[in-house]
Amino acid sequence: MKELAHNKTSEPSLSKLNLWVMAIATGVVVANLYYNQPLLGKISAEFGVTEAKAGAISMLTQIGYATGMLFIIPLGDMLRRKRLIMFDFVLIIISLLLAGFAPNIESLMIASFLIGATSVIPQLLVPMAAHLAKPEERGRTVGFVMSGLLIGILLSRTVSGFVGEHWGWRAMFFIATAIMFALWGILFLLLPEVQPSYKGNYKSLMVSLVHLIRTEPLLRLASARGALCYATFGAFWTTLVFLLEEPQFNAGSDVAGAFGLIGAFGALAASYMGKLTDKRDAFQITTITIALIVLSYIVFGLSSRSIAGLVVGVILMDLGVQATHIANQTLIFALLPEARNRLNTVYMFTYFMGGAAGTYLASHAWHVWKWNGVVAVGLSFSVLALLIHTRFLKRNREIRAIPTVNTDETTLN
Template sequence: MKLSRTDVLLMAFCTGLIVANIYYCQPLVILVAQEFKVTESHAGMITYLTQAGYALGLFLVVPLGDMFERRKQILMITGLAVASLLLAAMSSSFLWLQIASVLIGASSVVPQLILPMAANLSSDEKRGETIGIITSGLLIGILASRSISGSVGFLWGWRNMYFIAAGICALLMLLMAKRFPLSRPSFTGTYRELMASMWHYVKTESVLREASMINFLAFAVLSAFWTTMVLFLANPPFNFQTMQIGLFGIAGAAGALAAPLVGKLSSGQNPRKNILIGLILQVGSLVAFYFTGSQLYLFVTGIILIDIGQQAIHVTNQTRIYALIPEARNRLNTVFMSFSFVGAAVGSAIGLWLWDKGQWPVFCIGTTAIILLNIFIYKFFSNKVRN
């Protein structure tokens, strides 16, 4: 079976709505802190616990997509997401919300099962474009999640956002059960052999190592920003409410528009140059953030730059690893995305730590240092990989 344009758009739609589960919590941190009477930086733990849960799910669950039928696996995991979101909505203490956050992250890995499914069903010349379109859906879901959750939290409270998300996932289960194609597993060994094979690919595939390391640091920068910007905008000189903070997610829509173009470029010769462009855009974003002061146009400019830069890095790297070993795409994606979201969890923690050390100026300096380290890694691998 080959994917039609409608199939690709449907996968992008489902990917965006499910990945949103990971990011609903970010604009809600202030409301959670108020209800459970903890500091805002302490309440921010739910952001990196959700990302850590996502990394755990990537590592333990996503490889099974090479071993079991993917549609059935997708439906089962989405059902677990519904239960985890309901647990968060009904949490009686901050501890229960932390536990629910880990479970929400672990059960929101469905996009990383959809992407290899789409890659397998796409022709070589269309694969980068398909990945770019689905990644656009993913990014739009991330951006919309922050805007929607900020508004819902402001109007009806943070718990209702989790109830709504559970309802959305339940409806998606029905849609995916009806429309998603069946897949044939490509791995016939044991789970232990499946997991061991991933380490073999890490040792033997230099492109996978480079892409994973670069994505680790790129996701750390992006996640540090989206976690810390809530504190920046909630304090003087802005003193914004959660609904106003959530609306800034819309500014990143330029990144979503850029993803299909990056996908097309990533299918051509020497796609690796897109990574350096993305890293330079990230540096530019941090310069804009550092000099924002009370000038919001610089802040919005920085959001656009950091999201376009992230798409250039992520879509290019994902297209590169999918071209390596077709029968092992779920396992390659597991390694790649596990590194990415461990980086996201580490980045959120670092962002909060930098904020406590010196608020926004120290955050900007610290994250710029991470990007410069990433550029060094890119240069280090320049003579070790071809594209």
Template sequence: MENITANTDLVARGLSKPMTLVMAVVAGLAVANIYYNQPMLGLMASDFPGSGVAGLIPTVTLLGYALGLFLLVPLGDIIERRRLIVIQFFLLAIALAITAMAPSVFILVIASVLVGASATVAQQIVPFAVHLAPSEKRGAVVGTVLAGILGGILLSRSLAGFIADMSGWREMFWLAAPLAIIGAMTMALTLPHSKPDTKLRYLQLLKSLTNLWMDFAELRWAAITQAILFAAFSAFWTVLALLLEQPAYNMGPAEAGLFGIVGLAGILAAPIAGRIADAKGPHSIVITGTIVTLFSWIVFGVWPTIPGLIAGVLLLDFGVQSALVSNQHIIYALKPEARARLNTIFIGSMFLGGATGAAMATTAWNVGGWIGVSALGTVLALLALAAQIRALKIRTSKQR
């Protein structure tokens, strides 16, 4: 049985808007590191000719992120959060420097896994923000911090594409390393001290993940749905640079990165969805986001032009992010003292889905080109919608 230590002093103080924004920006800075490689993939592969492994860098980075979610993020329930966040940022800086210096594909793969694992510091920040927020504003706070994360994800591609075109892919990682150190210093200076929420030991903490999964059906459906949606999301961004290199488009990393700026409009969904979830409840927003994601892939498939891609990106980001904020609103209310572990299961499942989607997209591209990728994305969105319909039927039957 868990020994809970109340942190009423922190909760009573609440979370100011400036602090929420700082946490959002720094979380976005952290998670951006796992996406820098996507618009630079062609350049990275050309540095290691004859090795198909270089093309798997986005996949192994996401797998590293999933590994960090399961092994590192649960520590947020047993270690003082500010110290843990600062340490992870410094580890991230080291991993980025190794990536920049990588002399071989093998070292590049190992470093990419380490970057992914240490970048999960972003997911230490989210439950900490929720912990500090009053319950009636929890959805809005989650939405704001996630908007920062989503902004980091999207702008990372634009920044990486620009730097890669100007100087090369290694220079991007050399730039990212000191930015991670700045993130560590910012969090050290601004975050309040916190007390652990439980006195479970580390192995007990990991074992409790299974219990949480079995105890909460809402957690299972949220994780499954978001994993499938993120697979569809990752499928698009993984092959976008490859699509734009084709003669019909003849675009490079910088142009591929610009699509990240287009997607910024989609992050407006995060705070809006959070506020609606606070007022009306989150379940209907999850279903709406899933339907919008499905429609985005239909647009990609039937309108494979630059305007069509732009329209599809807006829909894809809006749909996936709306569902994400609402699903996190659902899971954080299940067991407050286990928020870091609930986040581990949810985001870990999501990024395993993302890694799977990236790998499937690469195969679909090699087999069927853009039509194959569009078909894959459509099927994934349909599966997510089917999961939500099933969850709705179960909730309805229990309410009778």
């Protein structure tokens, strides 16, 4: 397997404008994955299908994203990053148009999978920011870009809920198409280029993913934590709209979407955790953030008839999930600088498969046991994440800081 050591040629500097462009772009693109969640009730009604079948749209979007992560993101180590991003935008636009014109639920499911598979640009931009950042500022830089992504995730629901309530669910996909056209032009003008460091072929590139999984225990830990935590996230947001449509609330998609504004506070607070991981024990911080997710589901269990309780639970859950995610990515980006896109591929593939599992199980739990079933799913995943995390710490007491790597000497064989 041929691999170049870290390229010593000068890289473009990471300016504040570059950083802001990356943060905004990650938020706007990742929003494509979540527009459908507040709209599931309206989609279910239009096509005459059950809520569980409508929930499959969200699940397939996440599976698509995991698939795109697996087959597209490793190319970021092999091809020029900006050129890859520009081409991928064309595929995103086609996928959004297919969703907007979908004549039936099956067509919408296929389009949703494609939207997920193509909207992987944020996972090219986050490693790019980490690559261009100074080592002592990497956690803060990742946290800043991730803040844009996290706010995009949460506000996407607010926007789509409002659009769906006033203009129908199809309008959201057409609006998203126009946004992608505009963003393509902005990134073409302002995004820096990063030269690839990997000189092998695509087959060896994909084989190297298996090597990374086998040889990097911290990558396995971060992936397991991320998948389980994101499963709790998908479980809640997919079924929230169904809960709010129940007689005790009688709310529409706009109210479900408005919860994204509440979750944005958690995302903003989570960005602060990126700074802490540069200075404090990241493992201790992660213990706290996973415990917040467990607490949030206890609150959800007591709040099936309380908007105030749901609000408190959303803040706790989003803070816990997003802060854990930032800590995980800061951890893996410090392992092998020349393999950051592949490390991120392993992590994010696992992450979104976890989200898909949470979405699937929660949708079916809702169908059978309603909100109590959803809470049971979320509690199970979050408690398991905490157990895996603490067990790893007990077995590896010597690991108390993110490892550093000599980037001039390290190669992946």
